[in-house]
Amino acid sequence: MPPDTEKHGGDESSSLQTSLQADQIQEVVPPSDLEPSKKDSSAHGSPLSSDPRYTVFTSSHRRLITLILILTMLASPLTATIYLPLLPLLGDHFHVSLQAINITLTLYIVFQALSPLLFATASDTFGRRPIYLVTFAIYTLASLGLVLNRTSYAGLLVLRALQSLGASAVLAIAYGVVADLCVPSERGAMQGPAMGAANLAVCIGPVVGGWIALGSGSYEWVFWCLVIYGGSVCLVVGLGLPETARNVVGNGEREARWWGTTWWTLIAVWQRKRRGLTDSINESVDEALKKGRGTAQEESTVAKQSFKIPNPLAAIRIIFWRDTALVLWMAGSPYAVWYCVQASIPPIYKDIYGFNEFQIGLSYLTGGFGTVLGGYANGKFMDWNYRVTARQIGHTVDRISGDDLNQFPIERARARGSWCILGIYICALAGYGWAIHFEAHESVPLILQFVLAAICTAFQQTFNALLVDIFPASPSTAAASGNVTRCLLSAVAVAVLQPMIDGMGRGWYFTSLSMLSGGGGIVANWFVTTRGMAWRHRRLGISEAV
Secondary structure, eight states, X not given: OOHHHHTTTTOHHHHHHHXXXXXXXXXXXXXOOSSOOTTTTSSSOBTTBOOOSSOOOOXXXXXXXXXXXXXXXXXXXXXXXXXXXXHHHHHHHHTOOHHHHHHHHHHHHHHHHHHHHHHHHHHHHHOHHHHHHHHHHHHHHHHHHHHHOOSOHHHHHHHHHHHHHHHTTHHHHHHHHHHHHSOGGGHHHHHHHHHHHHTHHHHHHHHHHHHHHHHHSSSHHHHHHHHHHHHHHHHHHHHHOOOOOHHHXXXXXXXXXGGGSOHHHHHHHHHHHHTTOOOHHHHHHHHHHHHSSSSHHHXXXXXXXXXXXXXXXXXXXXXXXXXXXXXXXXXXXXXHHHHHHHHHHHHHHHHTTOOOHHHHHHTTHHHHHHHHHHHHHHHHHHHHHHHHHHHHTTOOOOTTTOOOGGGSOHHHHHHTTXXXXXXXXXXXXXHHHHHHHTTOXXXXXXXXXXXXXXXXXXXXXXXXXXXXXXXXXXXXXXXXXXXXXXXXXXXXXXXXXXXXXXXXXXXXXXXXXXXXXXXXXXXXXXXXXXXXXXXXXXXXXXXXHO
């Protein structure tokens, strides 16, 4: 049963009737400033509900929503990785150099950074559901355009940019959904499986792309696959994903406006009306659909509040706080490193090991399995770290309303155990470069890809969760700032990848990268664990003074 009809004990009539009566006075509270007051930064309650529970969504609802999130989260990794084995084919087809085709990678990453600024921030204001529908509509149409574009290299650039624009906000929005539904002590349990399963796209993408490229000698069917995927996900979101944004529905006790109602519910109401049922619920729904939102004066009042234009620069502002800048480095630099490893795979395995396109696609599997295992295991590890930290300070975890993070060292809880992982990360990254330099057996770099993928996924997941924890009023906006950072770092890293490898060799390049990312991570991790909470309190104090 869809969440909209099951959420209040399965009584669809009662739920919708309550919603329609409340709509005449409902006020959607826009997201607060990015530096909320100490009261707002608590995990407790919701401005739209008097219910003390953090969420009224049951575990079965969360499982269904997690499945839908997994489908949506496939978009960005699938679209990025399915494209990589096509690079030589696209260069030949459009009669441009490999460096020119690499520009499409850089452009894709740039729009990965821009998309969350627009859409993830908007989802904190308008809700998750309508933004999901808009982004997947853009994504599907752009993918269709890539199928139809046969001759224009400029068209390839523009359409890949639009494709990235539609696909790249879903991760930040998904972090917002997790924050909407889960108290801080249990977010890893939902986030881990979602991230782990969604990262299957990292495995599937290159294999599918390489298999199609080898079998057909063309690229069009790769983009047809993305058209089918995008349209299917748009349908699933429309039918079954309820609105969860806490600024719109509170803890889930309040119903969303018409754009937040699932198509499944609208279809059910329409079918009842078609069968001639004229109970109060149908009359209320029909009246609501005709009248919109009550009188013109009420509609104008609500519109001024719920349609407050989100500030796309809000996510940029987060970057410049001391506590968040270090968290962003911990989340973003490993992602950039992993992107460099992925971008280096086709020439390495083609030139050194003589792989064909399909074999190159298969070489991405070990890294894909690493992201899946790393995401799933790290979700469990995050929640365990939270419980251990709570025991160490004598804190009792509140699993009903959520803990007040102003009184909890969430930075220490999330970063716990990072020192050991950073040491493994530095050794694995440098070892990867030298294994390729000395042309070791192909199993060596493949194993190291697995290790690096697991570690990079764990860091990205952990510190993005921390970012959401310390900005609870605007979780998707906070996640968008993480997306901006990691994408800009990745764009720079990919842009200088080939020139630096040509100049210093693969061994020294990846060793330098390990010192920059891993060494910088050690410094950042020390400041986060020792100074992070104090800096966060100071930031909140400055906000209150202002």
